[in-house]
Structure formats: C-alpha cells, structure tokens
Amino acid sequence: MLKRYEKKAVDVEWLNSNFPCMMACPAHTNAGRYVSLIAEGRFEEAYRIARDPNPLASICGRVCAHPCETACRRGAIDQPIAIRALKRFLTERHGPESKHPVDTNEGRLQPKVPYRIAVVGGGPVGLSAAHDLALMGYSVTIFEAAPVAGGMLYLGVPEYRLPRDVVEAQVREILATGDITLKLNQAAGRDFTIADLRHQGFDAVLLAVGAHSSRDLSIPGVNLDGVHKGIDFLLNVNLGYQFTIGRKVIVIGGGNVAMDVARSAAREVLRQHASGVESQEPSRENEDAVAAREMIDVSLSALRLGAQEVNLVCLEPRNQMPAALEEIVEAEEEGIILHPGFGPSRILGENGRVSALEVLKTKRVFDESGRFNPAFYEGSESLLECDTIIMAIGQAPRLDFLKPEDGVEISRRGLIAVNPQTLMTSSEGIFAGGDCVFGPRLIIDSVADGKRAAVGIDEYLRKVKHPEPTVEVEILERHSMPLNLLDLMRQPIPALPLARRTGMTEVEVGFDEETAQREAQRCLHCWVNTIFEGNVHDGSLCILCGGCVDICPENCLEVVSLDRFQFDPDVVQQLADREGLLNVELDDVKADELGVIAGSVMVKDETRCIRCGLCAARCPVGTITMESYNLVPAEVTGLISIEAIDAPFRAVSAERK
Secondary structure (H helix, E strand, O other), X not given: OEEEEEOOOOOHHHHHHOOHHHHHOOOOOOHHHHHHHHHOOOHHHHHHHHHOOOOOHHHHHHHOOXXXXXHOHHHHOOOXXXXXXXXXXXXXXXXXXXXXXXXXXXXXXXXXXXXXXXXEOOOHHHHHHHHHHHHOOXXXXXXXXXXXXXXXXXXXXXXXXOOHHHHHHHHHHHHOXXXXXXXXXXXXXXXXXXXXXHHOOOOEEEEOOOOOEEOOXXXXXXXXXXXXXXXXXXXXXXXXXXXXXXXXXEEEEOOHHHHHHHOOOOOOOOOEOOOOOEOOOOOHHHHHHHHHXXXXXXXXXXXXXXXXXXXXXXXXXXXXXXXXXXXXXXXXXXXXXXXXXXXXXXXXXXXXXXXXXXXXXXXXXXXXXXXXXXXXXXXXXXXXXXXXXXXXXXXXXXXXXXXXXXXXXXXXXXXXXXXXXXXXXXXXXXXXXXXXXXXXXXXXXXXXXXXXXXXXXXXXXXXXXXXXXXXXXXXXXXXXXXXXXXXXXXXOOOEOOHHHOOOOOOOEOOXXXXXXXXXXXXXXXXXXXXXXXXXXXXXXXXXXXXXXXXXXXXXXXXEEEXXXXXXXXXXXXHHHHOHHHHHHHHOOOOHHHOOOOOOEEEEEOOOOOOOOOHHHHHOOOOOEEXXXXXXXXXXXXXXXXXXXXXXXXXXXXXXXX
C-alpha cells in the first residue's frame, strides 16, 4: 500500500545497484515493475511499462538475448526470472500483433517541429530512432535498401524464432507513430548519396546500415562450389529466394572464430580524435554472442531446408562455446552434430565442388596474454565429408557508400567513429549507431542506440537538454511478499515437441496466463528496499533490540560494534563529501569521528535481502520502513524559445503566400 511520495536525495550508484535488471537492459526497461504487475493480473498496465521505453517490445519478447535475466538477483538463489518470456506474454495480449492492441503512444506526440530527418537503414536502430523522433515532432524518412523493413530482424533471424507477421506488425505500429515515411529498395550509394540527402533539405542524417556482410575465412578451398557465407545463406532463405543445399552440411562457427578476422592481434586502445569522435572497440562478448547465434540459426535452418545431416565445427570445447547453453541443447535435440574443440584447416573438393573439410584439434583458443590466437595439435588432422559448407564466422558493415567529401571518419576496423555520448560522427549533422559503429551487437543494444541517436539529434537541432530521470520514492505500508517465495521454481518455457518442429513453424509457444503469473510471483522486487531512518522527533530512534536481526530469514542483518570496522582515509573523505545523503545512516556522527568513537552499527548485506519486509513489521518503534524507488523521465529543458522554433514555420508560410 502506498503511504506517500517523498522527495529525497538518493545516491545514484546505490540506486543502480538495486535495479540490476533495469540497469542491465540497454534500453533501461523496468522489468521488475512489469513482472510484478503480471503477478497481480494487471496485464495492460504491465504491457505499458514494458512497451514504453522499447518500440520493439514484441520482437524483444521473442529474440532478445535478455541481459536483464543474466543480471536478475533471483538467479543467485536458484534461477533468474523468465523476463523475456513474460514480455512475450504481455505483447501477445496487448502488442500490435495481438487481437487487442494497446496504443502506448496516445498523448505522447509532441507538437510538430520544422526539421526533417533522414534515416539510412530500416533495422532496429533506424526504427527505434524514427519512433522516438516522430514522438518529438520530427518528420522522418527511412531509406531501406531491402524490399522489406526490419533489417536483420527480417533478413537474418529465422522465422522459426521470429514470425514475420510479428515483425510486420511492429513495423506498422512504428510507422503509425507520427510523420514517418518508409522508402524501400533505396540503397545508399546506388540510389542516393549522403550529399543527395543534404541537398534534399534533410537537417540531420542517421546512418543505421547494420552489418550485412559476411566475414571471410582465409583457408584453402573457400572458393569451391558449395561453400557459402552465413549471412548470405540467411538472407536468401528469409527472403524466399531459391537456395540449393546438399545432403551433408557443415557449419563453421562458434563466435571466437570471428575474432580472427574481426579484430587485430593486439587490442587497439580507443583513440580520441581532433574531431571529437572515437573509434569504438567492438565488444568481444557481443561479437561472440551474435556469431554464436548466427551459427545456431544457420545450422537449424539447414535442417529445415532438407539437409539430412548437419555438422557444426567450432574452436571451443563444448563447455566454453559462446552460444547459450539452452541453444546448444536445442540444436543437439534437433539433430545437429557438434564437433567442439576443432578448427578448420582446409576445404577439399572434387571437380570444383566441396567434398570434405579438414579440421585440426584445438590446443588453445587464446594465448597467454588473452589475445585470440588459436593453436592446434600437430598431426591431429581429420576429415569430415560434406557437400555444403556454410561459414558463420561473423558480420561486417558495408560502408563503401561513404565518400571522402561526406567527412565521416572510418576507423581502421572499418567502423564509423562517433561521439559516444551523442552518436554524432565527425561530420556535423550526421549521426550513426548500431553494428556499423560498435560491431555486431544484441538487438536490444540497437534499440538503445536508436533512442540515444534520437536524443542526440534533438539536442543538436533544437539546442535542448535531455536530463537524467528523477527518482520518485514511495513509502509503503504493510509491504509483504509471498510466504513461499523461495519455494517457487522457474517455469519452463513451453515449446513445440521435436516431431512438430518442421519448416519455419515457431518453436517456442509462450506462457499462458496461469503460468505467467506463477513465474512472475518469483520476482524479488529489487526496486523496494529496507530503509533505516529513525528520528528523535517522532520517537522512532533505534533501541538496539535486535528484533530485525532475529527475524531476518536470510541473515542479512547484523549489529556489530564500531571497533570491528576500519575506516580508510578515502572512505572517510567520501562520507564527508556525501553528508547530505548519509546523515541518517551516520545518525549525527561526523565522518572524521568514525574509528575514534565507540558504538554499534547495523550492517546489511544488500545482495542477500529478499525484500520480505519482516524486519520493518518487527521493528517496535518504526525505525525501519519499506520504500519503493521509481525512475521518472524528466522534462526536456530548452535552450531556445518557442518563438525561435516557430520562426522557420512562419518563414515557410510567408514564402508560400
């Protein structure tokens, strides 16, 4: 129950540590909030929270790599909350693909502004940016090279993971947000140039071209017939083009294989350029995750296209493969034959066509300094017969459409250099984000890049400032959690039986209402915390009874004497600098008195607290309260007047008259 709102100074670092799922999400979706609403049966309200910061919520509910689940504190107890599956449950009820869609943008559309934005690329970055820019009142034109919008969501992700009608519904919803125009079959460099966009009067350009080019593997035999690149294979399959596949297929992949061609032997330190942009270092973890997903997608797609046998070769041993364990298990269940711990040596052929792959047993993947530098056992050669080889070793952007006169700096890694805060390139008014800047990344990273680019463009054009969210504090009365909270087990995500996994039928089925609520009840409510704030005025000063310590089921509270603590000078200085935040915790003790005076202190292990509220209920003087924290977007503050914004409209109107 809500008692009242409080305006308090809250330490941001502490707050972030209490929002692990939200802070792990690049788009900062408040997963805990919508999960808890699902547990209460408030599904539409939950959907609004899930959808509000993420214009691709329906897609992420199916194919997001869910970093929020990795960060979930419940995972330290047993297993994390199935956040992605719960998001899908919500979007299937109220998303654009559902029978009862909810318009979460109603009332959010801002007045029209006199600026036009060109977005080059209709993938997750471009769609996310267009959505947010349209809400801000901008006129946006998306130029997409393919005959369909969605980028790799449509062209790279197999339909058995992400149905095409879901992508199409999400795109339609975004296009209906505001003044957004989609132009298909418009490729940069072929149908237009960056200079053309400037001449057409676009006030800013966002480059969101992704990474649609497959990387090469430099071994003998790669030019034989029957050897294909993973991205090319997926593009053909997903666009419905004819692709002839053999009976015995080998997929070469595994994530770290891509490092050989994606990274130099030594890591390049970020370079600060005179133009104010930086060459971004691709994340090894992200590249591994994307390449591993490509490897699994290619393997399972090959089976669905009629291959009788699909083998997968990767450098790492099975327990070190970069693909998620559930994906590896799923691949094995569907008949993929794994050959972990082997690297490709050469491709053999007969009459110009591939006939076998020679592999070597891996001795190591990384050298002593941690660099990707695989070594193999001598004399360990073995042959794997095949008639088709697909190389799933990573992706790279195509940036040949950029000309010197565009002024966009390209790093030695073949990526666009940007200002990491605003995503503006070295050319004023041209922004970039996603895989063409940071290398292959997760879908949710691309969504976040699109949102960040939209803010950067808005701040550049309108000379406004987007402040950080403010913290809203709710003091709760009679807070409680389910008595059997720790006995609730993670609900398995339903999937089709193996016999029915044919063609491009979606494999995962999704939660029903009862299962979703049961899973959501496992949430620990990390945005709620125990606060010790007694004061002399209301007689709630701690009396050191120890009741809270006795009742805590997780033993995360302890009262100890001050002489058991050592206060380093830098700690004392930090406490002194933050006196406004810590005056309650220090209870009128000066920072420089710590380590000198005698007394007792209450210690709490935040990582073990399950927010049960028993300590607050037990406290006889009301020292302990349960408080809920929520981040609320702050209003944009303008540095120019409304009259200045309206002036171009008046000028255009006068010219037309």
